[in-house]
Amino acid sequence: MSGYSSEEDEDLQTIPKKSEVYLGYVDVAFNKTEDEPTVEDTFVGGQPIWLHHGSPPSAxxxxxxxxxxxxxxxxxAFSPLEDSLxxxxxxxxxxxxxxxxxxxxxxxxxxxxxxxxKKMEEAQNEQDEEIKAQLQDKLKLDNARNFLFDGNKQDSNPFGASTDSSNPFGGSSANPFGVPAAASNPFASSAPAPTKTEEPAKPSFASIAKQSAPAPKPKTKSTITKKLPEYPGYFLYVDQEKFNKKPAQKQPNLKIDDSALDLEDESNSASGSGSGSAGLSAESQAVSASLQDSTFQHFSEVISYNPHQVLRYEINGKPLLATSSDEIAKVVSERLIPRPGFNPSSERRFELQVMPKLIMDFEDEVNVQGGIEWVTIIVYTDKEDFTPELDDNHVGYVEEWCGVQWEEPITTKTRR
Ligand SMILES: [Zn+2]
Structure with missing residues (x-):
């Protein structure tokens, strides 16, 4: 419980140079395209697509x-695990x-x-084929490079996987998932486990598994359950988080008073309540919940680099807390995430987080009476990815842990 060291505190409060987080951004709206989402898409709103049309979850x-x-x-979020089929x-x-x-x-x-x-066997075969093909491509390119450039043109990396976007291995930063064959649907390559892009010879199993599993035809979309009430649907596109560009303007999505950021100084972030809310008095908790909450400042700061993010995906990573003063912050900071009841010997790890910009996208389209009041939704999943029961279609469902940070009065005031 006390294992939440100041070292990690620091970790949470600084902007890293490099991020392993994949961000989801709203793209085309369902009602503006002929495309229908499939199981291999990552999207927001609309109706859920089940992994088998005959296997919806229980009501x-x-x-x-x-x-x-x-x-x-x-x-x-379509999120097959790396090393799984x-x-x-x-x-x-x-x-x-x-x-x-x-x-x-x-x-x-x-x-x-x-x-x-059957699908898993197909995935295995395609994976083998893919690796073979990539190796062959690599050899070909190596040979071509050696021949054309006498080996010294690019750099010493034999795979030449630099920033060359024409790199046939898909190892370029433009395509973090290495799924160049995603055909006409640019959103099919969504939110898998991050791959090491600098290692083109070892493609992500997750991405291969994804490629190989044919999506059910849109027509077979589940009609088993009644239509759920829905938010407007949008496809997401996914890209790795980058901190290099920061828009100069005030962020349109997070209506935070700019002075909030100006208040930050060294002593403030050092004494900030990133972890210690448990030990704070009620009074100081109230203070930390204010604009001076360095956790909220950090949250805003990180978002400000990529203000349109609606989803953060980083399996085994860390959530970005919106506040340090609620129960969820305590549970996350002190690692009190409940073990999965369906697999009690295991633990849960962070996987993804829904970001507040999404509320704008939902509210743009419909008049949401009273409004959505969450700020962020944090999801932890079973480390072992255990699923106790599969049905005849080999589909199984479990509930995972989900922590919601709700708007505090102060944010409510500034948002509206
Ligand atoms: Zn309800």
């Missing part, structure tokens, strides 16, 4: 625990009922897997 899994009504899909999706659902804001169980995270042995 109670996607019902609000507060009002028991069916919830709405917030995010569906099966399909995997994280769903985040939320209740649209105003009265359920801040209620326990009004936002829930569901993990689905599909371990179809």
């Amino acid at each position: 109670d899994l996607i019902s609000c625990k507060s009002c028991t009504n069916p919830m709405s899909l917030i995010v569906q 099966y399909d995997r999706i994280i769903y985040v659902f939320g209740c649209k009922n105003d009265q359920c804001n801040r209620k326990k169980g009004s936002v829930r995270a569901i993990r689905a897997v599909c371990k179809d042995p």
